[in-house]
Amino acid sequence: MNIYIDKQLCTLCGECTKHCPQNCICINDNDIDITQSCIQCGLCIKHCVQGAIKKTSTNVSHALKAKDIYIVAQVDNGTLNKITFELASQGRILADKIGSKLCVIVVGNNICNISKELSLYGVDKIICIEDERLSIYNEQAFSIAIFQRLSKEKPLVLLMGATEIGKDLAPRLAAMFKTGLTADCTHLDLDKDKLLLLQTRPAYGGNIMATIITERLPQMATVRKGVIPIKKVSAQSVDIELFRPTIPPIKAQILSYSQANPSNNIFDAQIIVAGGIGMGSAQNFKLLEKFANAIGGKIGASRGAVERGYASAAIQIGQTGHTVSPKLFISCGISGAIQHIAGMKDSNTIIAINTDKNAPIMNIAHYGYVADVQSVLPDLQQEIQNHLKQR
Amino acid sequence: MKIAVCVKTVPATDNVTFDPDTGSMVRTQNNLMINPDDTTAIETALYCAGQTQSEVTALSMGPSFYQEGLRYALSMGADKAVLLSSKAFACSDVLATAYTLGSYIKDNDFDLVICGNHSSDGSTGQTPIEMAQLMNIRHIGCVSNILKVTEEYLHIEQQFENSVIQSTISYPCVLVPRKELFTPRIPSVARTIRAKRAQIDILDESMFDIDISKCGLYGSATTVTQLFSPEPQGQAHMINSTLELGRIISKICANIEEKP
Numbered sequence: 001m002n003i004y005i006d007k008q009l010c011t012l013c014g015e016c017t018k019h020c021p022q023n024c025i026c027i028n029d030n031d032i033d034i035t036q037s038c039i040q041c042g043l044c045i046k047h048c049v050q051g052a053i054k055k056t057s058t059n060v061s062h063a064l065k066a067k068d069i070y071i072v073a074q075v076d077n078g079t080l081n082k083i084t085f086e087l088a089s090q091g092r093i094l095a096d097k098i099g100s101k102l103c104v105i106v107v108g109n110n111i112c113n114i115s116k117e118l119s120l121y122g123v124d125k126i127i128c129i130e131d132e133r134l135s136i137y138n139e140q141a142f143s144i145a146i147f148q149r150l151s152k153e154k155p156l157v158l159l160m161g162a163t164e165i166g167k168d169l170a171p172r173l174a175a176m177f178k179t180g181l182t183a184d185c186t187h188l189d190l191d192k193d194k195l196l197l198l199q200t201r202p203a204y205g206g207n208i209m210a211t212i213i214t215e216r217l218p219q220m221a222t223v224r225k226g227v228i229p230i231k232k233v234s235a236q237s238v239d240i241e242l243f244r245p246t247i248p249p250i251k252a253q254i255l256s257y258s259q260a261n262p263s264n265n266i267f268d269a270q271i272i273v274a275g276g277i278g279m280g281s282a283q284n285f286k287l288l289e290k291f292a293n294a295i296g297g298k299i300g301a302s303r304g305a306v307e308r309g310y311a312s313a314a315i316q317i318g319q320t321g322h323t324v325s326p327k328l329f330i331s332c333g334i335s336g337a338i339q340h341i342a343g344m345k346d347s348n349t350i351i352a353i354n355t356d357k358n359a360p361i362m363n364i365a366h367y368g369y370v371a372d373v374q375s376v377l378p379d380l381q382q383e384i385q386n387h388l389k390q391r
Numbered sequence: 392m393k394i395a396v397c398v399k400t401v402p403a404t405d406n407v408t409f410d411p412d413t414g415s416m417v418r419t420q421n422n423l424m425i426n427p428d429d430t431t432a433i434e435t436a437l438y439c440a441g442q443t444q445s446e447v448t449a450l451s452m453g454p455s456f457y458q459e460g461l462r463y464a465l466s467m468g469a470d471k472a473v474l475l476s477s478k479a480f481a482c483s484d485v486l487a488t489a490y491t492l493g494s495y496i497k498d499n500d501f502d503l504v505i506c507g508n509h510s511s512d513g514s515t516g517q518t519p520i521e522m523a524q525l526m527n528i529r530h531i532g533c534v535s536n537i538l539k540v541t542e543e544y545l546h547i548e549q550q551f552e553n554s555v556i557q558s559t560i561s562y563p564c565v566l567v568p569r570k571e572l573f574t575p576r577i578p579s580v581a582r583t584i585r586a587k588r589a590q591i592d593i594l595d596e597s598m599f600d601i602d603i604s605k606c607g608l609y610g611s612a613t614t615v616t617q618l619f620s621p622e623p624q625g626q627a628h629m630i631n632s633t634l635e636l637g638r639i640i641s642k643i644c645a646n647i648e649e650k651p
Contacts, residue, residue, distance in 0.1 A: 003482065004482075004608070021618070022402075022512065023402045026454045026456070028454070028455070028456055033454055033478060033481055034481050034482055035453055035454045035457070035481055035482075037453075037512060037513065038481070038482045039615045039618075040482070040614050040615040041615050041618040042615075042618075043618070060614075076552075076553040076554065077553060077554070081553075136554075136556060137551070137554065137556065139520075139529065139530060139531075139532065140529055143524070163551075163552055164532075164533055164551045164552045165551050165552070167516055167517070167532075168520065168532040168533065168551070170517075171485070171517040171518075171520035171521045171524070172520055172521070172523070172524045172530075174485075174486070174517070174521060175486065175489065175520070175521040175522075175524035175525050176524060178486065178612070179486075179612050180484060180485070180486060180611075180612030180613035181485065181486075181515075181517055181521075181613075182515075182613065183514070183515035183516065183517055184514075184515070198616070202621070203514075203618070204512070208618055208619070208620060208621070209618070209619050209620070209621050210615050210617070210618050211615070211616050211617040211618075211619075212613050212614065212615050212616065213613065213614050213616050214612055214613050214614075215612055215613070215614060216612045250529075252529065252558050252559065252560050252561075253558060253559045254556060254557070254558045255546070255557045255558055255559065256555075256556070256557040257554065257555070257556050257557075258554070258555045259553060259554055259555075265552065265553070267552045267553075268552075270647050271644065271647065295640065295644050296644065296647075296648070312571065313570050313571035314571050316570070319511065319514055320427060320428055320508070320509070320511065320570060321570065327643070327647045328640075328643050328644065328647060330640065339511070349643055350627075351636070351639070351640065352627060353636075357629070362626060362627045363626060363627070364627075365627040366627060366628065367627055367628050367629075367630055367636075367639060368626075368627030368628070368629050368630065369629070369630040369633075369636050370629070371633070376633055376636075379633045379637075380633050380636060380637050380640075382637075383633060383634060383636075383637025383638070383641075384637045384640055384641050384644075386637075387637060387638065387641035388641065
């Protein structure tokens, strides 16, 4: 929040505009402005010939203002979502660094029992926020309930999962606290002296990483699924608090609630087979889906394949679709635009089948196979079946 | 009923390359375009407007010449376009942007506000939700189906990773549709030409009720401290036959089965 142009010194030469990765320095009618898409990266400062672009020095320190690390658990259909354990493992590392406590907030109805499992993941305190009206997710009820409990003692750090529910709830809380929120972090660290949370996230579809700090409290971030290894500890005694919030009446009526059809669900899939334009047709996509099923995986698609009508938008992977990180990702006929790569590059193993050995996907894949996926698929399926029979 | 649809003008960055020395984006063209997800939001707004005989206002924020998104909204069928533009709004982060857009919406008593899922440049997906909270109204995210639209309420379905919720919601509220909710229409040539010439209202802080201490630079809560290139991953290990590929896939699948 601190880059500005000294218009006395500026010659409107336009050098800065060439270097701005956000393209947010605009020269128009003898005037120059930095637009709101500025991410304060400072590249313009480096390149300004006149030294006309300046940064007001930030000397933010959260030391002495707050201490504890909080995470918000995600409860899905009566069980804790895996992201909760990832957040706990990350939270433990941060808390140990500054010698503070790790508190986890579990929201729902009758959730005290399931939350006990968290004692195996190094948390110091479990806060169960319970109310009948919290049995089904409602953004207003959930945010009010959490805010009520946390406004008493502002957390230093508040982490949530970058899942669909986490990303629906976190911005409401951030706006309630009037604080910042960094989306989809892949790395977190704490500055020991100033207690600043260094939040790193991919920007521009993962081509560049940005580290962001928050000048207010709590320092909030959503953390991407599958980037933090889960670490179990031996069971320890944990302080459990039951909090009953006062939730005002909410102008909504829930008519039905159901668990999502897991057959369509690619979020938790361990194996994903994704097709792109190289699949050639919707019919071939059906074959690919059969192949995915045969190896116990789910099917995904690139934007190109969705736009050509080969596959449904519900399974699109990439910046404008889903972000996934399965154990195995098999990419079939996808060249790998940065927007697509952003949605799958954290997969454990990536195998790419593509006719072009120079396609960008080959730069992030662990294994590459140069071939036309349409002609390879039948043989490959046969080959895998043979292997499966042998076992 | 008054419907607003928020749109963002973004750099057209499909073929981006980066200068390895400076880490900055190399631009061969300075094209601007509408944020792709916002077209679904516009289609949703037009659908709701059709059901209730309402007017659709497209709303955006940015420098005065960032009009591409609004013009596209007009070409798809929005009735009016409003651009919030001022030096006071420059360098806003999510919080300040949400406050600025929300202030205009509140000041103009919109009943229904529809926003795209996320932007192709910032890509946080947070602004519509923070905006709803700052206006103290509900938001409905991940909308997968609109079952009914009336002057009084909406009957909608939300689909999250592991759950599907159907509910009714009264106005005012913010809707964030899933990308697959509607297939956006392709504007006709005639409409596109008309939209190019259409009037766009450009408003600054003096033209609606807003506290500029909560806008722009000073209203923002976050700072980017560092930009760096991710560690380059090496070239893929090349496989030479379908046989070998089958063997590797089988092996990995077997490992996953054993150690989930």
